[in-house]
Amino acid sequence: GAVVSQHPSRVICKSGTSVKIECRSLDFQATTMFWYRQFPKQSLMLMATSNEGSKATYEQGVEKDKFLINHASLTLSTLTVTSAHPEDSSFYICSARASRYNEQFFGPGTRLTVL
Amino acid sequence: ELKVEQNPLFLSMQEGKNYTIYCNYSTTSDRLYWYRQDPGKSLESLFVLLSNGAVKQEGRLMASLDTKARLSTLHITAAVHDLSATYFCAVARGTGNQFYFGTGTSLTVIP
Numbered sequence: 001g002a003v004v005s006q007h008p009s010r011v012i013c014k015s016g017t018s019v020k021i022e023c024r025s026l027d028f029q030a031t032t033m034f035w036y037r038q039f040p041k042q043s044l045m046l047m048a049t050s051n052e053g054s055k056a057t058y059e060q061g062v063e064k065d066k067f068l069i070n071h072a073s074l075t076l077s078t079l080t081v082t083s084a085h086p087e088d089s090s091f092y093i094c095s096a097r098a099s100r101y102n103e104q105f106f107g108p109g110t111r112l113t114v115l
Numbered sequence: 116e117l118k119v120e121q122n123p124l125f126l127s128m129q130e131g132k133n134y135t136i137y138c139n140y141s142t143t144s145d146r147l148y149w150y151r152q153d154p155g156k157s158l159e160s161l162f163v164l165l166s167n168g169a170v171k172q173e174g175r176l177m178a179s180l181d182t183k184a185r186l187s188t189l190h191i192t193a194a195v196h197d198l199s200a201t202y203f204c205a206v207a208r209g210t211g212n213q214f215y216f217g218t219g220t221s222l223t224v225i226p
Contacts, residue, residue, distance in 0.1 A: 032211055043203060044158075044216045057211070093157055097212060102165055103148060104214060109157040 002028045004096045006107035021079045021110045023094030029074035030096035038091040050077050084114045117142050119206050121217040129225050131193050136220045138187040138204035146207035147187045149178050151200045194224045
């Protein structure tokens with residue numbers, strides 16, 4: 001099956017710093033990648049959709065200047081949380097999709113804790 | 116706005132019993148997915164349902180899709196402790212195949 005990795009798996013940072021999370025499709029080329037956020041005991045909320053080589057499309061209520069998404073290649077997307085604050089602490093999960101698949105493949109997630 | 120609701124939100128059941136989790140969604144879609152999530156982990160794909168009337172079974176779990184009623188069910192047969200987890204349905208929408216997740220059902224199977 002298709003494999004998606006995320007790095008780091010866990011990160012702790014101070015308030016006001018920026019954090020970059022990488023999402024890679026390891027054995028397929030992902031035409032589209034998605035970023036989700038999940039707060040404890042809640043569902044996954046779609047933050048944005050990114051297509052390789054174009055600007056990400058953000059869901060309503062998600063600040064594009066705070067959550068910078070770059071999809072520079074068909075196997076890599078990055079999410080940068082800029083000037084992180086404690087309320088940004090969450091579990092961030094990416095997924096990737098290739099046009100030949102009818103489903104998304106999810107990464108293992110990154111737990112962000114902002115002190 | 117697409118809404119995806121699951122019920123129940125919490126389910127505690129004894130081993131050996133049967134139960135059904137329901138997933139209702141508010142707008143048209145013919146693609147629905149079920150996932151399992153263990154605490155602190157990401158999602159494990161269970162079922163991909165791509166057409167009205169689709170039914171899939173794997174072990175003690177069976178999923179179905181009724182696109183006219185905008186309803187999917189996940190049926191658990193003779194539950195075992197290992198099935199304890201949170202189960203999510205997700206509805207696909209849009210040209211980009213965005214997923215919108217249900218509220219989740221936290222299942223605890225009691226020995």
